[in-house]
Amino acid sequence: MNALQKIDLHLHSNISDGTDSPAELLENVRGAGLSLFALTDHDAVKGCSAIMKLLTTDDPEFVTGVEFSCKDEEGQYHILGYGFDPDAEPIKRVVDTGHRYRIEKLYARLRFLKEEFGINFNERDKDTLYSLDNPGKPHIGNLLVKYGYAKTKEEAIREFLNKKHFGSEYVRPEEAIKGILEGGGIPVLAHPAYGNGDQLILGEDPERRLEKLISFGLQGIEAFYSGFTAKLRRSMISFAERYGLYVTAGSDYHGSNKMIEIGDTGLGEEAVIPEGLLRFIERISG
Helix, strand or coil: CCCCEEEEEEEEECCCCCCCCHHHHHHHHHHHCCEEEEECCEEECCHHHHHHHHHHCCCEEEEEEEEEEECCEEEEEEEEEEECCCCCCHHHHHHHHHHHHHHHHHHHHHHHHHHHHHHCCCCCHHHHHCCCCCCCHHHHHHHHHHHHCEEEEEEHHHHHHHHHCCCCCCECHHHHHHHHHHHEEEEECCHHCCCCCCCCCCCCCHHHHHHHHHCCCCCCCEECCCCCCCHHHHHHHHHHHHHEEEEEEEEEHHHHHCCCCCCCHHHHCCCCCCCHHHHHHHHHHH
């Protein structure tokens, strides 16, 4: 595997729903032998600033990243941003919006658990949730396991948390793309075939959704992803070539919260690096 295949542009720390601190993540990236990596916490860029302070001249190349959880009338999207200034006001504005929605949904989910299932956590555990930078379903799911309401985090999310639905309490995709562009970054659609990460999108829907996002300024798609088959990867690369988009590769590593290893992107299975990925690396390295 050559250096261009040893990249991972989709990693999470405990600033969002990963388990590694930014410092621990950097150590694990070093151990994985990557040549290029990005931290893409959900609705947060705090970890990027932390890693930038820890980098040495011997470390892999680092690119700032973020993953905005978005939704509109057609469904959910995860929009990745790369190479922006984490202190740029447009980025901070979208981050603040996403954070506000996450806190509002945290309170709503806790009320839902109490009202619908009679589940109430102790004050210490609730205070821990409130203190998190970006609390989400995995954090509440882990508590449901701790209290014995489910055997696994996934079961807790499926049987309890996913029964609470939200309407407009999401960053819209055009809002995220605009903020990334105005912050000097590159907007990329994460795991396009999976929507929010586990929602399979088939038929003509992926292309229709992609065309809409391109009209907002989307510049790339994550064609290499830990959950993609070779067939899905080829389909995503075909999309990128057809629309002149950048290509990225990411594992979606979350530490012990997901059974995914750093660098598990599928890129190492390719004999030829797609032109869209070469263009992306050239741009962020320039």
